[in-house]
Amino acid sequence: MRLTNVHGLSLPLAVWLLHDEYDYIDEPNYISATSLLKSTRQLVLSRRVNHEEREVDISAFLASSMGTAIHDSIEKAWTKSGRWAMKKLGYPDHIAENICVNPSEEQLLANTALIPVWMEQRAFRDITVNGVTYKIGGKFDLVLQGRLFDAKSTSVFAYLLGRKDQDYALQGGIYRWLNPELITDEHIFIQFIFTDWQKARARGDADYPQTKAIEYPVLMPSLEETERFIRNKLTEIQKYANSPDEEIPYCTDKELWRGETVYKYYSDPSKTSGRSTKNFDDKSEAHAFMASKGGKGIVVAVAGEVKACEWCPAFNACKQKDQYFVS
Numbered sequence: 001m002r003l004t005n006v007h008g009l010s011l012p013l014a015v016w017l018l019h020d021e022y023d024y025i026d027e028p029n030y031i032s033a034t035s036l037l038k039s040t041r042q043l044v045l046s047r048r049v050n051h052e053e054r055e056v057d058i059s060a061f062l063a064s065s066m067g068t069a070i071h072d073s074i075e076k077a078w079t080k081s082g083r084w085a086m087k088k089l090g091y092p093d094h095i096a097e098n099i100c101v102n103p104s105e106e107q108l109l110a111n112t113a114l115i116p117v118w119m120e121q122r123a124f125r126d127i128t129v130n131g132v133t134y135k136i137g138g139k140f141d142l143v144l145q146g147r148l149f150d151a152k153s154t155s156v157f158a159y160l161l162g163r164k165d166q167d168y169a170l171q172g173g174i175y176r177w178l179n180p181e182l183i184t185d186e187h188i189f190i191q192f193i194f195t196d197w198q199k200a201r202a203r204g205d206a207d208y209p210q211t212k213a214i215e216y217p218v219l220m221p222s223l224e225e226t227e228r229f230i231r232n233k234l235t236e237i238q239k240y241a242n243s244p245d246e247e248i249p250y251c252t253d254k255e256l257w258r259g260e261t262v263y264k265y266y267s268d269p270s271k272t273s274g275r276s277t278k279n280f281d282d283k284s285e286a287h288a289f290m291a292s293k294g295g296k297g298i299v300v301a302v303a304g305e306v307k308a309c310e311w312c313p314a315f316n317a318c319k320q321k322d323q324y325f326v327s
């Protein structure tokens, strides 16, 4: 991978952004839980890219580095001061004293009152599809008393749109499929930490999150539904593994992280290249506005911007992206 620093990020930050302790697995038939959530096009075409030749700007690592920093910090807090903090929060001694992060078999046998806090545990499971055996793996954030918790740093807008709810459900479902004995609750408890939360907005809007961090439970698919999803995804990957680009299904708007369509009303239909008179998120509102002007003017639908391609490892091999990026 060739790196650029087009925004001139400082050396202290650049070093932080390149630091990566993730224990990647490089096996031909290994697929991670989070990879399974990606589009088939991305999964198939990224295998045709020579990643050594990919050019990536270090600013692309900002979001993931912030996410990793939050995860590491939560893990450190539980490991170093979980018991102390629980006592401070009012939990009785017999509970706080028995909290143990990632206990060994011996610790569990020696103390039946122990309350395990499972953190960052990686699990594997084999699955055979059409005669090919794949190894599925994934590392969850935290499991406590059968409940799966997953921290996500994101914008308030992304949370309010709720577009990723299905991905969260599937991600949790795959972790449960990998760890059915540890994860027994039906929900994944997303721990949102908002990167752009504004106190002033919270005061005036009851629908806006009232704190910078909230818990958001999402119902996971059943174990059977999850396995069906995994099998279907692997079947699709097999089907298109050697197909030409044109035959691989296109990424959907959701997979492209496409922004919302904006409906632009122009009072003069002959001047749609300039600034619009008024913009609407809702098509019917735009047309109602035009009707209120005696039907004069025009409403132009402008599709939202595509964001996923910029971060996609299949970028160099994908022809669909040429529709959105002019080189």
Ligand code: SF4
Pocket (backbone or CB within 6 Å): 039, 041, 042, 045, 251, 255, 256, 308, 309, 310, 312, 313, 314, 315, 318, 319, 320, 321
């Ligand atoms: S580059 Fe864009 S269109 Fe192509 S696979 Fe990636 S996300 Fe999909």
